[in-house]
Amino acid sequence: MTTQLVALSYSPWSEKARWALDHHQLTYVEQPYVPIFGELGLRVRARQLGGQISVPALLDNGAVVVGSWEIVRHLEERGGARSLIPDSGAQEVERWSELSERLLAAGRTLVTHRVSLDAEAKRESLPSQVPQSLAGMLRPLADIGIAFLRRKYGFGTAELGACEDVLAQGLLALRAALAARPEATSPATLxxxxxxxxxxxALALQCVSPVDDRYITLGPASRRCWSQPRLLEQFGDLIEWRDAIYATYR
Ligand SMILES: N[C@@H](CCC(=O)N[C@@H](CS)C(=O)NCC(=O)O)C(=O)O
Structure with missing residues (x-):
């Protein structure tokens, strides 16, 4: 049976899994996920009726693997290309993965807030199946989606400043780690x-300044909402690093 990746096209979590699949040169079909409407089907396929469930999810030869880190680990066992989690650095890789998750959780709060204030971004966030002619009329669906995400992932608007701080601290740690690399590889790797x-x-930086459209396509208003101007000003060097990592390894 063909391997399937259930994914949200613009989501950095989904892109992590997609990148790993491509790195291992595995053949798969991407199944677009529609939040709210797609959840029941995903639960049935994953045989997980309770608790939180999200994408990416990988359907692979009878196995259902939910979560970007879990998918990457699963692919290590069946992948053909060079390992993405080398034995000698497995704990270090896991620590970076956990930091990325914390930064993206903070980023989700910031991006969702910006989308909630941007009518055009709300229109862009509607599922692609919604015809353009109805998009204006159905924009309230986007507000339902925003309320759903806030409830599901447990965030509001009170902690916006704290989320920027979480991102800034994490990015300082990334900068320090890259600067401490002894080898002069270009671009530096962790x-x-x-x-x-x-x-x-690289994907944690998606919520500071999104990567080029050829990798993750975003409408202009969504792109605006995924950008955090203050952080971008402070961490432009890391965006350059991310772009070089993409250009070299994606
Ligand atoms: N820890 C999970 C987080 C995944 C996640 O947050 N997914 C979100 C963004 S793509 C999602 O599925 N959103 C839609 C929904 O929850 O319905 C992972 O690494 O895969």
């Missing part, structure tokens, strides 16, 4: 060679 640590942190 371990002695390219690994999932680089993918995870």
């Amino acid at each position: 371990l002695s060679r390219f690994s999932y640590a680089d993918i995870a942190m």
Whole structure:
């Protein structure tokens, strides 16, 4: 049976799994996920009726693997290309993956807030199946989606400043780690060679300044909402690093 990746096209979490699949040169079909409407079907396929469930999810030869880190680990066992989690640095890679998750959780709060204030971004966030002619009329659906995400992932608007701080602290740690690399590889990598640590942190930067459209396509208003101007000003060097990692390894 063909391997399927259930994914949200614009989501950094989904892109982590997609990148790992491509790195291992595995053949798969991407199944677009529609939040809210797609959840019941995903639960049935994953045989998980309770608790939180999200994408990416990988349907692979009878196995259902939910979560970007879990998918990357699953692919290590069946992948053909060079490992993304080298034995010698497995704990370090996991730490970077966890940091990426914390930064993306903070980023989700900031991006959702910006979308909630931007009528055009709300229109862009409607499922692609919604015809353009109805998009204006159905924009309230976007507000329902925003309320759903806030409830599901437990965030509001009170902690916006704290979320920027979480991102800034994490990015300072990334900058320090890259600067401390002894080898002069270009671009620098977090371990002695390219690994999932680089993918995870490259994607954490998606909520500071999104990567080029050829990698993750975003409408102009959504792109605006995924950008955090203050952080971008402070961490432009890391965006350059991320772009170089993409250009070299994606
Ligand atoms: N820890 C999970 C987080 C995944 C996640 O947050 N997914 C979100 C963004 S793509 C999602 O599924 N949103 C739609 C929904 O929850 O319905 C992972 O790494 O895969």
